[in-house]
Amino acid sequence: MSSSTTATAAPARSWASDKLFLGLPFWEYLKSLATPGNFLAGLIMAIGVPLIAYRFIFGLGAATNLSQTNPWGIWIGFDMLSGVALAAGGYTLATSVYIFGLEKYHPVVRPAVLTGFLGYLFAVLGLMADLGRPWNLPVPIFFSWGGPSVMFEIAWCVVLYLTVLGMEFLPPVFEWLGWPKARLWAVRMTIGLTVFGVMLSTLHQSSLGGLFLMAPTKLHPLWYSPFIPAYFFISSIAAGLSMVIVESALSHRAFESRIDHKTDINGIALGLARGASIVLFAYFFVKLQGVADGGRWALLATPYGYWFLVEMLGFILLPSMLFAYGARHSHVTLVRWTAAWTVLGIIVNRLNVSVIAMNWNVPDRYFPSVMEVMVSITLVTIGVSTFRWIVNRMPVLNELPEYRDSASH
Amino acid sequence: MIPHDILTLYSAKMLEYGIAVLFLFLFIPFWRYVQGPAKVPAFATARSRTPVTRAAEWFLTPADRLFHRGHAWIMGGDDGLVTVGLDDFAAKLVGPFSRVSLPAVGASVGQGEQAWRLVAADGRSVDMLSPVDGTVVELNPALAASPALAERDPYGNGWLMKVRPSRLRANRINLLAGRAVHRWMEEAAAGLRGHFAPGLGALAQDGGVPVAGMARAVDPEGWDRLAAALLLTAEEDSDA
């Protein structure tokens, strides 16, 4: 999707052509959309969007395999929980760059914030597909407050954090629109927004784990722990760092014409890998502590115990070691594959807690329906497409020359 | 909190403390391993075709080493030995080596005197100067199997040899450190740019990666003479 303008006979291009259609006249732009990637995305959406409508017309029972025993499925386990965990790159990178002053990672902070924003947005959309009465979303905000509920705190945090992320992304939007005064105003808020965002992220990343505190008899003891909130928060940091490594690797290939080639993307990946390896190392021991605290050692010799060991050793300790090795020996390819594996591991963990190890001792088990899977794929596709749309137009992977030296964020 | 009975708590708490202590013991070496000596080269993709137009920040110059004008470095160790290697500029200048001819263990080397030879795939070679006076004590065993290490990781696993220095304090007068290194590297890069500029047209103001085998990119026929000139081992040049 590179922007190539043919020598135009007409004087100035229209605003729409310039901003929206990649500088092309409208029909040329439409023709340029006929790529294999777009075709696949379109196909997915052509199937998925009607499915979402079907779910709303005929109810959750018709579209999902949810039951009275299993009220939560992959729309919660994958779209909501994994989506929010993987969107944690927003706050981790913003903190690293703006709070800790690690300017080295500046080139990836904007894509990370964008990934974070879109990740949260589509997690919320997934949630709205899952809620029985999504039009009541304003109720916990404005009308009826269930203070003792962890879900209440999550609702507020997510609403506020979406706002924060949206505002953190305003500088590139204003740069795209060419509004320098507005941009300067937006840039000045960055530190405050970052601090606020870290606070909210700490709260809701951990609270998403805290939801499961209310299921001591339903969640398998190896995953149930009073420390689930800490587990979720710590793993969200590793998830965010890994996701940024993966996303930047894909973006630098997919958007090669737009990126700033001076960016030391390999050095950045190695630096993030260093951080991720330390976090995963600590996370492993924290989870080990949870097993000790509950005295659960004997459970490790059961089928679920083996699966727990797979998660611990294969998806936490192994990537920690691989990240460490790759960072030390500058093996960027190894680091990138490890990051992808870690992303998978986070998804595995969130699915374990919500769906796989949940109701482990009950005969009526849950397995997602084809429609549920299709809707999840559709939501991810729409998210990726939105990401591409924005990156192709706004200064996310590159800097506009007129703003390069200004008090930049 | 789910209550535990006190009898389970005794062993559980001791185990938790144990795990925490174990973690602390493991954390220190793990941290050091992860941070590692190997630093990331400024631009790892060595196969880009865009020419060099920006200077010093493209060549890595770690702060804990002393540099010789022949583009070699030394790093002091605890055992009285110094590790010797070639710097990022030399590595990128000459490009992938098929072999590095090092002096034998026990041989003497002199600061500013020819010490080792870099042999490239096309058979041409460039000599480099030793940064210190002393006796060669150890050669990097990994280089025999993988000479490319010296080009890929010149400051880390691609070190060349260990030398017992005989006149280190005197040698240090001729070695560069700190910010002087950056200035010197900029001049070296400027010198290199001077070779590029005549052959190319308008260049972009920014962007560009140092090419592996920069000398070859500039002058495919006579690159070894160019490299020797820059590394101060050309025939006419006498030692520093």
Place this chain on the structure above:
Amino acid sequence: MKLNRRTFFKMAGAAGAVALAPTTKAAAATNAEVLDAARRGVLVDTTKCIGCRACEAACAEANTLPGPAMLDDAAVFTKPRKTSTVSFTVVNQAAVATPARFVKRQCMHCVEPACASACLVRALDKTPTGPVVYHKDRCLGCRYCMVACPFDVPKYEYDSALPYVKKCTFCADRQARGEAPACTSVCPSGALTFGMRNELLDAARERLYAKDSPYVRHIFGEDEVGGTSWMYITDIPFEKLGMPAGLGSYAYSSLTQASLAAVPFVLTLWPPLLMGIYTFSKRRNEVGAHGSDAREEADHV
């Protein structure tokens, strides 16, 4: 201040109020007792239940639900049933051959309900007199109450486009009118006794600890999950009745209290902590830049 009658009465009134008002501690104790004394409950004595299921029929009628299935068919007891969106209470047969024991299952209306603690909009809400009621207009349909309930009581209308949560209401509206719940008012055998929870506990203990009593010496629901309004006594093991095992005596709301208590701390401590790090790192970056400039000057010379 002139001491006339008005001021005198004012002062006397104030002094009297202070004297009569209980101290804080005593006030708290009274508060808990007051709450406790207001609670209603039901004692289910399974030794008396004959499995007639009149309670199911009365519940269906009171809530305008379709009547219970297989009302006159004993085959209904072959497999234990669960409540559903259209039957708020079921009577199951216990898993013992003799004697025939039956157990009525419905919402337990816990003293500290997990569902109400979990509900982010107080759609499920605990009332002081006992019933856990459902305000359907607030409900988002997040189904967290279903995850939280240790008895798996709330049921969801998955097949509706406008779904609600369905469960026993303890006939809160009838109780508000001073009547007993529909099920307890039709029970012919005296298995269900509706009354004040405290008094029911006393009555239960009397039965349990009477001489030669056949009962298992445990009142299910006295302490389980912090206490429930519906309490059970029986003469067979409770697992045979199908009551869930392994429920501690802590209320589920206590499970999330530590996590939620941390929220104000994070809100208070994170900003100064992060701004401190920011200031430190900013200063360090600036010094780094200036320091190198100074050294560059020295090199020139």
